[in-house]
Amino acid sequence: MASDVVCGATRSLASSLIPLRGQHQQSAAxxxxxxxxxxxxxxxxxSTALVSQGVAARGRAAPRVRCVAEPIQKEAVRTxxxxxxxxxxxxxxxLFPEIARRRNAHLAQNPDARIISLGIGDTTEPIPxxxxxxxxxxxxxxxTLEGYSGYGxxxxxxxxxxxxxxxxxxxxxxKDSEIFVSDxxxxxxxxxxxxxxxxxxxxxxxxxxxxxxxSSVMLGQTGEYDTGVQQYRNIVYMPCTPQNNFFPDLSATxxxxxIFFCSPNNPTGNTASRAQLEELVxxxxxxxxxxxxxxxxxIYVEDDSPKSIYEIPGAREVAIETGSFSKYAGFTxxxxxxxxxxxxxxxxxxxxxxxxxxxVMCTCFNGASNIAQxxxxxxxxxEGLAAMQELVxxxxxxxxxxxxxxxxxxxxxxxxxxxxYVWVQFPGRSSWDVFEEILTKADIVTTxxxxxxxxxxxxxxxxxxxHRKNIVEAIDRLKKLYGK
Amino acid sequence: MASDVVCGATRSLASSLIPLRGQHQQSAAxxxxxxxxxxxxxxxxxSTALVSQGVAARGRAAPRVRCVAEPIQKEAVRTxxxxxxxxxxxxxxxLFPEIARRRNAHLAQNPDARIISLGIGDTTEPIPxxxxxxxxxxxxxxxTLEGYSGYGxxxxxxxxxxxxxxxxxxxxxxKDSEIFVSDxxxxxxxxxxxxxxxxxxxxxxxxxxxxxxxSSVMLGQTGEYDTGVQQYRNIVYMPCTPQNNFFPDLSATxxxxxIFFCSPNNPTGNTASRAQLEELVxxxxxxxxxxxxxxxxxIYVEDDSPKSIYEIPGAREVAIETGSFSKYAGFTxxxxxxxxxxxxxxxxxxxxxxxxxxxVMCTCFNGASNIAQxxxxxxxxxEGLAAMQELVxxxxxxxxxxxxxxxxxxxxxxxxxxxxYVWVQFPGRSSWDVFEEILTKADIVTTxxxxxxxxxxxxxxxxxxxHRKNIVEAIDRLKKLYGK
Numbered sequence: 001m002a003s004d005v006v007c008g009a010t011r012s013l014a015s016s017l018i019p020l021r022g023q024h025q026q027s028a029a030x031x032x033x034x035x036x037x038x039x040x041x042x043x044x045x046x047s048t049a050l051v052s053q054g055v056a057a058r059g060r061a062a063p064r065v066r067c068v069a070e071p072i073q074k075e076a077v078r079t080x081x082x083x084x085x086x087x088x089x090x091x092x093x094x095l096f097p098e099i100a101r102r103r104n105a106h107l108a109q110n111p112d113a114r115i116i117s118l119g120i121g122d123t124t125e126p127i128p129x130x131x132x133x134x135x136x137x138x139x140x141x142x143x144t145l146e147g148y149s150g151y152g153x154x155x156x157x158x159x160x161x162x163x164x165x166x167x168x169x170x171x172x173x174x175k176d177s178e179i180f181v182s183d184x185x186x187x188x189x190x191x192x193x194x195x196x197x198x199x200x201x202x203x204x205x206x207x208x209x210x211x212x213x214x215s216s217v218m219l220g221q222t223g224e225y226d227t228g229v230q231q232y233r234n235i236v237y238m239p240c241t242p243q244n245n246f247f248p249d250l251s252a253t254x255x256x257x258x259i260f261f262c263s264p265n266n267p268t269g270n271t272a273s274r275a276q277l278e279e280l281v282x283x284x285x286x287x288x289x290x291x292x293x294x295x296x297x298x299i300y301v302e303d304d305s306p307k308s309i310y311e312i313p314g315a316r317e318v319a320i321e322t323g324s325f326s327k328y329a330g331f332t333x334x335x336x337x338x339x340x341x342x343x344x345x346x347x348x349x350x351x352x353x354x355x356x357x358x359x360v361m362c363t364c365f366n367g368a369s370n371i372a373q374x375x376x377x378x379x380x381x382x383e384g385l386a387a388m389q390e391l392v393x394x395x396x397x398x399x400x401x402x403x404x405x406x407x408x409x410x411x412x413x414x415x416x417x418x419x420x421y422v423w424v425q426f427p428g429r430s431s432w433d434v435f436e437e438i439l440t441k442a443d444i445v446t447t448x449x450x451x452x453x454x455x456x457x458x459x460x461x462x463x464x465x466x467h468r469k470n471i472v473e474a475i476d477r478l479k480k481l482y483g484k
Numbered sequence: 485m486a487s488d489v490v491c492g493a494t495r496s497l498a499s500s501l502i503p504l505r506g507q508h509q510q511s512a513a514x515x516x517x518x519x520x521x522x523x524x525x526x527x528x529x530x531s532t533a534l535v536s537q538g539v540a541a542r543g544r545a546a547p548r549v550r551c552v553a554e555p556i557q558k559e560a561v562r563t564x565x566x567x568x569x570x571x572x573x574x575x576x577x578x579l580f581p582e583i584a585r586r587r588n589a590h591l592a593q594n595p596d597a598r599i600i601s602l603g604i605g606d607t608t609e610p611i612p613x614x615x616x617x618x619x620x621x622x623x624x625x626x627x628t629l630e631g632y633s634g635y636g637x638x639x640x641x642x643x644x645x646x647x648x649x650x651x652x653x654x655x656x657x658x659k660d661s662e663i664f665v666s667d668x669x670x671x672x673x674x675x676x677x678x679x680x681x682x683x684x685x686x687x688x689x690x691x692x693x694x695x696x697x698x699s700s701v702m703l704g705q706t707g708e709y710d711t712g713v714q715q716y717r718n719i720v721y722m723p724c725t726p727q728n729n730f731f732p733d734l735s736a737t738x739x740x741x742x743i744f745f746c747s748p749n750n751p752t753g754n755t756a757s758r759a760q761l762e763e764l765v766x767x768x769x770x771x772x773x774x775x776x777x778x779x780x781x782x783i784y785v786e787d788d789s790p791k792s793i794y795e796i797p798g799a800r801e802v803a804i805e806t807g808s809f810s811k812y813a814g815f816t817x818x819x820x821x822x823x824x825x826x827x828x829x830x831x832x833x834x835x836x837x838x839x840x841x842x843x844v845m846c847t848c849f850n851g852a853s854n855i856a857q858x859x860x861x862x863x864x865x866x867e868g869l870a871a872m873q874e875l876v877x878x879x880x881x882x883x884x885x886x887x888x889x890x891x892x893x894x895x896x897x898x899x900x901x902x903x904x905y906v907w908v909q910f911p912g913r914s915s916w917d918v919f920e921e922i923l924t925k926a927d928i929v930t931t932x933x934x935x936x937x938x939x940x941x942x943x944x945x946x947x948x949x950x951h952r953k954n955i956v957e958a959i960d961r962l963k964k965l966y967g968k
Contacts, residue, residue, distance in 0.1 A: 076828070077801040080772025081741040083831040084681030087840045097638070097846050122634040132627035135855060136620050142818070143616035150606040150816035150949075154581070183667055183819075183853070190848035194678065194702060197568030214847045218678060257565040288564025317561045332634035333854035334626070335667075344560070347567040356571045362581050363698045364674035369667070369853040370817035371619060465634075 086220040095210045095451040096120045103445050116474045119445035121463040123330040125394060128387030131329055134378030138371045152367040156181025160373050163380040164338055172310040174340055180361055183368050184337040185296050185324040190215045192292060195360045200257040203236035207267055207452030212260040230454040239455050242414060246270035250279060255287040262294035264301060267452045267461040268423040269415015271305040277312045284318040291319040299328050299392050301418040316342040328388050329379045336372040395420045398471045399464035405475045409482045420464040427458060434460050442477040570704040579694045579935040580604050587929050600958045603929035605947040607814040609878060612871030615813055618862030622855045636851040640665025644857050647864040648822055656794040658824055664845055667852045668821040669780050669808040674699045676776060679844045684741040687720035691751055691936030696744040714938040723939050726898060730754035734763060739771040746778035748785060751936045751945040752907040753899015755789040761796045768802040775803040783812050783876050785902040800826040812872050813863045820856040879904050882955045883948035889959045893966045904948040911942060918944050926961040
C-alpha cells in the first residue's frame with residue numbers, strides 16, 4: 001500500500017512510535033515522497049491537533065527528521081493492525097456513492113446545469129399526510145409521559161409485526177413472530193450475511209443490486225475480484241438477460257448455500273412469474289439452499305406475479321424474505337423495513353435459522369426508530385394502504401412514460417411494468433460511457449447497468465422516481481439527445 | 485444437534501426432499517422421538533400452512549411414514565446449509581432479552597406485582613419539548629414538497645456532523661468528515677467488528693457491555709466458550725475490580741489488535757481519569773492497537789475526567805470513538821448515535837481505517853432516520869443542550885439516591901458519580917441469585933453483574949433511569965429487603 005507520512009516526531013512521542021517499515025524508515029528527507037503519498041491517500045496528515053493538545057509542550061525540540069518544504073513538525077504512528085483482507089477485495093466505491101461523486105463533479109464543472117436524477121432510485125414525492133401525521137404524533141408523544149417509549153423489542157413493535165403479517169402475508173401462514181422489523185432491507189441483507197458467516201457459498205442474479213455481492217465479499221464468502229470477467233471468484237453469477245427472459249437457467253446453475261433473488265427486480269425491472277418462482281423454490285429444495293428473496297418492490301406488481309415468495313408452496317422451508325417501506329411510502333429517509341424468517345427454515349443440523357437471526361438482531365441492532373414504526377403502522381391502516389397505492393400509481397405512470405419514450409426512440413427496453421425501473425439496452429456500448437453521455441449532454445443521472453454486475457454491461461437503468469415535471473423534462477432532453 | 489421432525493410427506497414433495505441423515509432416515513415410526521426433538525427445539529413444526537397453500541391438493545396420498553400419535557401429515561425439508569460455527573459458540577441469549585424473559589416469567593407468576601426496573605438501563609423521562617418538536621416538524625415536513633427528503637448521505641447529514649464536531653469535540657481537532665452518524669452505538673459496534681473481520685484479536689474490560697464480546701464471537705475472532713472460566717478463548721479479558729480501581733493492569737495485559745474501552749463505564753459506573761487514559765493511549769501506541777472508545781455516557785461526567793478519548797494527546801492515531809444520544813436525550817427508542825474515525829488512524833499497511841469504515845457504512849447501512857437526525861440537531865442547539873443537561877441532572881440525582889441507599893445498607897458500592905449506574909457488591913454470592921432475590925422479593929429488576937463477564941460475578945448493576953417516584957419506592961423496598 002501507500003507509503004506512510006512521517007516528517008518529524010518530538011522526542012516524547014518518538015519513544016512510543018511504532019517503527020515504520022519501508023523506504024521512510026531509513027530516509028532522512030522523505031518530504032517529497034511523503035507529499036505524493038499523502039496526495040495518493042487523499043489523506044491530509046494533521047499534526048497541529050497534537051501540538052495544540054500539549055504534546056509539544058511536554059517534550060518539544062530535537063525533531064528526528066527536519067523538513068525543508070514543510071516547517072511544521074509532523075508525527076505519525078501506524079497501528080500494527082492488519083487490514084481485513086476481505087475489505088481489500090472490494091472494487092472501487094459502492095455504486096451509488098460513486099454515481100453521486102460523478103454527478104457532483106459534473107455539477108462542479110457546470111454549475112448552471114439543472115440536473116435531473118433518474119439514478120439512485122430515490123423517492124421524491126412527499127409522504128402521504130395520514131402517514132406523516134402518525135409520525136408527527138409519535139414524535140410529539142415522546143415529549144409526554146404517556147407517549148414516551150425507550151428501547152423497544154429488537155424485533156419490532158408487536159402491533160407492527162402483526163399488521164405486516166395480516167397485510168402483506170394474509171393467508172400465507174406467516175406468523176407475527178417470524179417478522180423482524182428493521183431500519184431497511186439493505187441493512188438486513190448485511191445482518192443476514194453476518195448470520196451466514198464466511199463459509200457459505202452464494203449465488204446472485206447478474207445484474208443485481210450491489211449490496212448482495214459487496215456484503216458477501218466483506219464477509220469473506222468470495223475470492224478475489226477477477227478483472228477479466230469482472231466478477232468475484234466463488235460467487236455464482238446467474239445471467240439474467242433478454243435471451244433468457246431475465247430468469248436464470250437453473251439447469252446450468254451450480255448449487256450454492258444461498259441464492260439472492262430480487263423480484264420485481266432491481267435493476268432490470270422484470271418480475272418472475274409464478275411458474276418461474278415455483279422452479280426456483282424446487283431448485284432450492286432439491287439443493288438444500290436458502291433463498292433470500294428481496295421483495296422491496298412487491299407493491300408495484302400489477303399482474304398476477306407473486307408478491308411474496310411464500311405464495312409458492314414449499315417456500316417456507318427454504319426462503320427468507322426481506323421487504324421495505326422505502327418505495328411503498330417514500331420511507332427512503334425514514335428507514336423502515338422487515339425480514340421474514342419462517343420457523344421451518346433449518347440448517348443442515350436441524351437448527352432453526354430464525355433463532356440465529358434473532359440473536360443477530362438482538363446483538364447487532366436495537367430496533368427501528370419508534371417514530372418510523374409509528375409511520376409503518378399508519379402505512380398499514382386502510383387509509384395508509386390507499387395512500388401508498390396512490391403514490392405507487394404515480395410512480396408507475398412515470399415508469400410508463402419513460403418506458404414509452406425509450407421504446408419510441410428505438411431502444412430495446414425492458415422492465416417498467418411491475419417495477420419502477422426501466423432497463424434500456426445500448427448494444428455494443430459501455431454502460432459508464434452511456435451514463436457519462438446522458439449526464440454530460442442531457443444533465444440526467446441514470447445508473448450504469450454494469451454497476452450491477454457484468455451482466456448489466458450495455459444497459460442503463462432509468463429510475464421512475466421523480467417529480468412529474470422532471471420526468472417530462474427528462475423525456476424532452478432524451479428525445480433531443482437520441483431522437484432521429 | 486437435535487433430530488429433525490419428519491412425520492410424513494406427500495408424494496409430490498417427497499421427490500424434492502433432501503434425504504435426512506441420522507436415525508429418522510431409517511425409522512418407520514419416529515413419532516415419539518420426533519415429539520421430544522420438537523420440544524427440545526422449542527420449534528413447533530407447521531404443516532397446515534403448506535396444506536392450505538395447495539400442496540396437498542397437487543399430490544396428496546401415499547405418505548411415506550404414518551403416525552399413530554399425530555394424524556396430521558407432516559412434511560419437512562432441511563437445507564444443506566451449514567450453520568455459522570461462530571454463532572454456535574454464543575452462550576445463551578443476549579443478556580438483556582434474557583433479563584426481560586425472567587422479568588416476564590416473574591410477572592406471569594405474580595400478575596399483581598408492580599415491577600420497578602433498575603435493569604436494562606432504559607430511559608424513562610420524556611424527550612425535552614424543544615427536541616421532540618424538531619422531530620415533529622421534520623415528520624410534518626416529510627408530507628410537503630419542501631420538507632421531503634429521501635436517501636440521505638450514509639454518513640449522516642452535514643449539519644449534524646458539523647454540530648457534533650463543534651459541540652462534543654470542540655478544540656479536539658475532530659473534523660465533520662470524521663464523524664459518521666448512525667442508528668446507535670450498539671449498531672456501530674457490530675459494523676466496526678464487520679470492518680475488523682475475523683482475524684483480529686480483541687481485549688475487553690471485564691466486566692463489560694456484552695455487545696463487544698458477542699459481536700466478536702459472531703465475527704469469528706474468538707475460540708469456543710470455556711465454561712470453566714466463563715470466558716471465550718482468544719479474547720483478552722482485562723479485570724476491572726475494586727482492587728485495581730476499575731482500571732486494568734496494562735503491564736499484565738497482552739497486546740491485542742483492538743481494545744474495547746468504555747468510560748464512563750457500563751456496567752461499573754466508574755470513569756477513567758486523564759492519567760489512566762494517557763496510560764491507555766500510550767499502551768495502544770506502543771502496541772500498535774486500535775482503541776474503540778465507547779463514550780455513550782460522557783455527558784454524565786461532572787469532574788475533570790475526559791469526556792472524549794481525543795482529549796488525550798496521540799489518541800487520533802490509535803482510537804475510534806463511538807457515542808450516542810440514547811442516554812443524553814432519551815433517544816433509546818428514537819435511535820441516533822455516531823462514530824468518530826480520525827483520518828490519521830491507519831492499518832499496518834498504511835491504509836486509512838476511515839476509508840474502510842466509510843465503505844462498511846455505505847454498503848451495510850443507509851443513514852439514520854432523517855427524523856431522528858432532526859432531533860439530534862435540535863439536541864445540539866443551545867436550548868437542546870440545556871434541556872439535555874437538565875435531563876441528565878435528573879437521572880444523576882436518581883443515581884445519587886440509589887448510591888446513598890446501597891451504601892447506607894452496608895454494601896460496598898461503586899460508580900454512580902460520573903455515570904447513571906451503581907455497581908453494588910454482594911460478596912460471595914452469585915449475581916443471578918441476587919438478581920432473582922431482588923426480583924422475587926422486591927419486584928425490582930436489576931442487572932446481574934456476571935451478565936457482563938466473569939469479572940462482574942458477585943455484583944449487580946442498578947440503573948438510575950426511572951421516574952422519581954419509582955426510584956423512591958425502589959429505595960423503600962430495598963431498605964425493607966436488606967435493612968437491618
